[in-house]
Amino acid sequence: MVKMNFSVIGNEFPSLLLQGLALGLIYALVSLGYTMVYGVLRLINFANSEVFMIGTFATLYLQTKVLGYTNASPTIHGAELWWTLALSLVASMLVSAVVAVLVELVAYRRLRAKGANRLASLISAIGVSIVLLEGMGIVTGSRPQSAPRLLEKWSFVEIGGANFRIDTLMAIVIPIVIFIVLNRFVTRTRLGKSIRAVSMSEENSQLMGININKVITLTFVIGGLTTGAASFLFMTVYENTKFNVGFNMGIAAFTAAVLGGIGNLKGAFYGGIALGLMEQFASAVIGSEWKAVTVFVVLVVVLLFKPNGLFGEAVQQTRT
Amino acid sequence: MNTLKNFNLRDKGAEIWAGWNRPNRTIFVFFVIFMVGLLPFASTFGPTSFLNTPIASYIDVLVFPVGMFVLMALGLNIVVGKSGLLDLGYVAFFAIGAYSQAILSTMFGWNTWTVLPIGIGLAMVSGVILGLPALRLRGDYLAIITLGFGEIVRIIALNIEVTGGPNGIPGIPNPPSFLGIKFDLENPRNFFYIVVAMILLTIWMIRRFTIRRPGRAWEAIRQDEDVAALMGVNTLVYKLWSFVIGAAVGGAAGVIYASKVMVISPDMFKFELSILILACVVFGGIGNIWGVIVGGALLAYIPERIRFLTEARQLVFGLVLIIMMNLRPDGLLPRKKREKITEKGSK
Numbered sequence: 001m002v003k004m005n006f007s008v009i010g011n012e013f014p015s016l017l018l019q020g021l022a023l024g025l026i027y028a029l030v031s032l033g034y035t036m037v038y039g040v041l042r043l044i045n046f047a048n049s050e051v052f053m054i055g056t057f058a059t060l061y062l063q064t065k066v067l068g069y070t071n072a073s074p075t076i077h078g079a080e081l082w083w084t085l086a087l088s089l090v091a092s093m094l095v096s097a098v099v100a101v102l103v104e105l106v107a108y109r110r111l112r113a114k115g116a117n118r119l120a121s122l123i124s125a126i127g128v129s130i131v132l133l134e135g136m137g138i139v140t141g142s143r144p145q146s147a148p149r150l151l152e153k154w155s156f157v158e159i160g161g162a163n164f165r166i167d168t169l170m171a172i173v174i175p176i177v178i179f180i181v182l183n184r185f186v187t188r189t190r191l192g193k194s195i196r197a198v199s200m201s202e203e204n205s206q207l208m209g210i211n212i213n214k215v216i217t218l219t220f221v222i223g224g225l226t227t228g229a230a231s232f233l234f235m236t237v238y239e240n241t242k243f244n245v246g247f248n249m250g251i252a253a254f255t256a257a258v259l260g261g262i263g264n265l266k267g268a269f270y271g272g273i274a275l276g277l278m279e280q281f282a283s284a285v286i287g288s289e290w291k292a293v294t295v296f297v298v299l300v301v302v303l304l305f306k307p308n309g310l311f312g313e314a315v316q317q318t319r320t
Numbered sequence: 321m322n323t324l325k326n327f328n329l330r331d332k333g334a335e336i337w338a339g340w341n342r343p344n345r346t347i348f349v350f351f352v353i354f355m356v357g358l359l360p361f362a363s364t365f366g367p368t369s370f371l372n373t374p375i376a377s378y379i380d381v382l383v384f385p386v387g388m389f390v391l392m393a394l395g396l397n398i399v400v401g402k403s404g405l406l407d408l409g410y411v412a413f414f415a416i417g418a419y420s421q422a423i424l425s426t427m428f429g430w431n432t433w434t435v436l437p438i439g440i441g442l443a444m445v446s447g448v449i450l451g452l453p454a455l456r457l458r459g460d461y462l463a464i465i466t467l468g469f470g471e472i473v474r475i476i477a478l479n480i481e482v483t484g485g486p487n488g489i490p491g492i493p494n495p496p497s498f499l500g501i502k503f504d505l506e507n508p509r510n511f512f513y514i515v516v517a518m519i520l521l522t523i524w525m526i527r528r529f530t531i532r533r534p535g536r537a538w539e540a541i542r543q544d545e546d547v548a549a550l551m552g553v554n555t556l557v558y559k560l561w562s563f564v565i566g567a568a569v570g571g572a573a574g575v576i577y578a579s580k581v582m583v584i585s586p587d588m589f590k591f592e593l594s595i596l597i598l599a600c601v602v603f604g605g606i607g608n609i610w611g612v613i614v615g616g617a618l619l620a621y622i623p624e625r626i627r628f629l630t631e632a633r634q635l636v637f638g639l640v641l642i643i644m645m646n647l648r649p650d651g652l653l654p655r656k657k658r659e660k661i662t663e664k665g666s667k
Contacts, residue, residue: 044460114649117606117650120645120649122602123602128642130637130641131635131638133638251471255468258461258464289475292468292472293472295468300465
């Protein structure tokens, strides 16, 4: 029934590690989207998975419809390549940020003004999520669409039999850079500090003259930007997308955020990495059909010992 | 306009209800039950073709999804509405009930009525197994654990042999006839009456619990768990109770569902179904039995009725959710004002 195959770890350790890191850091970017919004609103932004999905289509359509590459196009090199990739990254991030702001406007703002309970916001976010999902399903069709392979995936170094490819490197470096920038933004700048103030106490920060609505929009923008970057990396590494691609990504990223301690930037980052590694190793050892089960069992065990996640504050009262 | 905005059908109803004496109330309740009982016979009173949905007749839709959704929404309401625990994996209990019926009836030839208590029991046991670790957590941590549990149950059903893997289990027998009432494809009405009976039983159970100790404990936990614990409420035990009772209703629904549709597969127990049931509860009015019933019936019926829209069907459904939640954040029939104010206060 369930066969464990531990010898795989020994043979393929370096490649599992690299793939796990790349996948985990993509998860980390999406879970930053969940955690930013959660920190301020104390709500699971259910529509974030669709923000991710639309981000992947932004990269796809920029490359195929705007720049005119097709699946038959040869790989490109030099300045043309880097410009295309940079443009795709920016397009994904911007489109995702715009969608995230729209989600906030449609799903959350009115309800917040009315002082509705959190489940009402949850359901309206689910409604937005369904509309985006099905709308994209109608527009793009139900078949998976593959992106043109513009980046020749050369491997520049070989580690213990595993090829360290350029796309893996991108998926590892870009999230780390984004995380460092975001961390500095949140801890050093005025706007970042206002986000933290609102997440500590909405009422007190309002008394201090912080415009709550502005801050909330800002968190959605940041969440959208990081999620959009994840979409671009996802398209670069896995090269295909579908209208329902966000579902699994959303669940995984949310799990990662909870694993690390939701509402906490560091938690989302390390939670994502932990989840990516866990999924890769569990798939190799027990088989990919059991990876979700493994992940959730680990999550339950972690939460039993650290009820606020790996990086959640020890005495934090998660009032809901 | 303002009076319309503040109009609360639930409060109005409660006012009228309070003005009645006992015989009046009894007559009213029996009248409502009688009218519900007449629903499958609507065709004898006039043309009902407009009620039919493109792929199923009106009577079939009454059993699944309408009746089943109402039943499950009532069960989930005990967890979400009464004690305020966010459960995103309610479908797991439904699946456990359905698979108990499927496995026990096809392998051992047990009939639905013997399996029913076993299915309920298994759902309750799994509720305890999940609840004991999960209910120590709060809010969204609980949500993700229950979500994970729902997925685990589905993945296990998908990957082990006894559940038939992705193909599921075909050939589940219908319930044997009971007091001469037949339950088969030719008599979908009788299934409807089983579901109605179970709904009535659930409502009765919820009402009993609500006015007694568990109900008061749930209310206290929902409003402020720390205060409830300080006042001497054993929060873990009562949370577990609400969880397990909710699970029992889900399991019972699963057993009946499996013996109605005769073939089940893991596809039927996806995360989307948990979300849909939760949407029924919130859409109708969290914590209010009437609201939940109306929400369950509407959200079950609308997607079936608008099947002719084919691709745009779910899109329209999503729009309905957004618009409704924005217009009436407390649901169609919100719970009593008294409870609502305190709920906001505890934010």
